[in-house]
Amino acid sequence: MPSYEEFIAEIKPIWETAWMTNMGEFHDRLKDQLKEYLKAENLLLFVNGHMALEMALQAMNLTGEVITTPFSFASTTHAIIRNNLTPVFCDIREDDYTIDADQIEALITDKTTAILPVHVYGNVCDVDKIESIAKKHNLKVIYDAAHAFGVEVNHRGIGTYGDASMFSFHATKVFNTIEGGAVTFKDPSLEILLNYLKNFGITGKESVEYIGGNAKMNEFQAAMGICNLRHVEENIERRLVSERYREHLQGVSGIRLNPIKQGISQNYAYFPVSFDGFWLTRNQVYDLLASHNIFARKYFYPLITDFECYRERFSDLELPCARRAADSVLTLPLYADLPLEDVDRICEIILSAAKKGKQSV
């Protein structure tokens, strides 16, 4: 959060205009600032990332099947289903948890209309391969970039890949507007339609041409975004405490860390660790940390295909890498104010328990 004083000073003018929502001055200012920050030609703001994704899919006018990943947050698949589309799940790559582009083509049928990959933990999907598959089969590509705020590939904004990308500005994200989100998109003509969709499909004083919803970002959210954007670079830099985790855990047998790839700027949003063949299972590490009041996350567990609402349809699918990731990954605590000593302590707890376990054999 910004300081209390900074936020209060920012929102003061709202009491003068009483303009609280419906694309006001703060909304428009944040939109312009984010376009520049994310290096995106076209960008629209939304009330949250999920609605942004739902409406990006709706705007593409898709039918039939959408190829996606099961290793994501509930939102990704829900957005497909809530658009009356059928998700087709593709397994992920073992090293960075993103969709395995080499397996996409085998899943394409005459009903496929789009691919919805996720830049999970800010790890960039195989964007070039996905683009060439999409071109060859005339498919749309909508990226779930909820985790990838500010990530760049050789100085190109991540939101410029594919037909559209969704960003989440939820309170837990690297950049937040309390709740909030954005869609960046390639075709500028989508702007008019997306603006209608997020405002009930209303197209004029007495006309409603689309079945839209209410997904407008309000002025207080936008003001929070304007404050937070002033400090985002500094906050991302402070997340470099995550490198301390790397120093402690790198090279430990049975522990696999997120890969760092050349040419890709990171936002240090998460520190996922795979405990696979480690002395303790992922769940044991989770419980051990919890017993010290340290709350890591099984992010993502369960796999989307195993959710109660989906398991009847999808839980028999063979998705070995995704399943293994769901069973082995723990994201360790990470935020800008996390003290280095806390990282040291967390690693000490994990490593000393493993050492003790080994000695007792």
Ligand SMILES: Cc1ncc(COP(=O)(O)O)c(C=O)c1O
């Ligand atoms: C991968 C992914 N997709 C979508 C979302 C949905 O974003 P929001 O919480 O802003 O609606 C999230 C959010 O937490 C997410 O992690």
